[in-house]
Amino acid sequence: MSDDRPLLFFDSGVGGLSVLAPTRRLLPRAPIVYAADNGGFPYGTKSEAEIAARVPALLGRLVERYNPRLVVIACNTASTIALGAVRAALDLPVVGTVPAIKPAAEQSRTRAIGVLGTNATVRQPYVDDLSARFAGDCLVLRHGSARLVELAEAKLRGEPTAAADYAEVMAGLVDQPGGDRIDTVVLACTHFPLVEAELAAASPRPLAFVHGGDGIARRIAHLTEGQEWPQSPPPGIALFTAPFEVPAGLVAGLAAHGLEDIRFL
Known part of the structure; x- marks a missing residue:
């Protein structure tokens, strides 16, 4: 039996693609949901309190909707502030991104x-x-x-x-x-x-x-070692937290990373 549960990547924007790319090379059959919190972008200018409140709440909603096997916080700012709270709130592996x-x-x-x-x-x-x-x-x-x-x-x-x-x-x-x-x-x-x-x-x-992209990809592969993957995974999902008119250049950039199904939360 194949396991259709995806890997869930989370970032404030498109930066997490630098983590997704090496992960796809190691796990080419993994279903992917890539969530970009454009509604809260950018994180780097926000207060610690704002990020600490927003990230666990958003990830809770995303996990409930997509039932991932693993969550990757592909954002240094979110990881250094909210990783502990997210791990405490979610009953599944959570991989963070910290400065190398x-x-x-x-x-x-x-x-x-x-x-x-x-x-x-x-x-x-x-x-x-x-x-x-x-x-x-x-x-x-x-x-x-x-x-x-x-x-x-x-x-x-x-x-x-x-x-x-x-x-x-x-x-x-x-x-x-x-x-x-x-x-x-x-x-x-x-x-x-x-x-x-x-x-x-x-x-x-x-x-x-x-x-840290390559190291994070290896960590994801290690945590999912021995798990089943679908023979033909569906197109990757790019999910944005706020609706906007997606420019053609961004559509092409996402498609280059296997994210062809664009949705809004």
């Missing part, structure tokens, strides 16, 4: 790493804890950017974005005192791997960029 500070510290030769995230993520005590545990001998510099989230969303819609915008974001990180020592940058928002090439092109020197 440990692998960045492991590969940094200069012992200086940068963390690019949303404003909400970079100020979280969770990031302090990760830095202390895994990068205690490193200089860890942080920069929060709401603009970079918007750029990633625009790119997926097929809209042009300006190189100067990426250069400004990178300058916010590397122009800090000690920033000239950075050799490795953590992309601590799932949106940011979608514009990694643009960030690399805008960097003043070659830098290594690290994010």
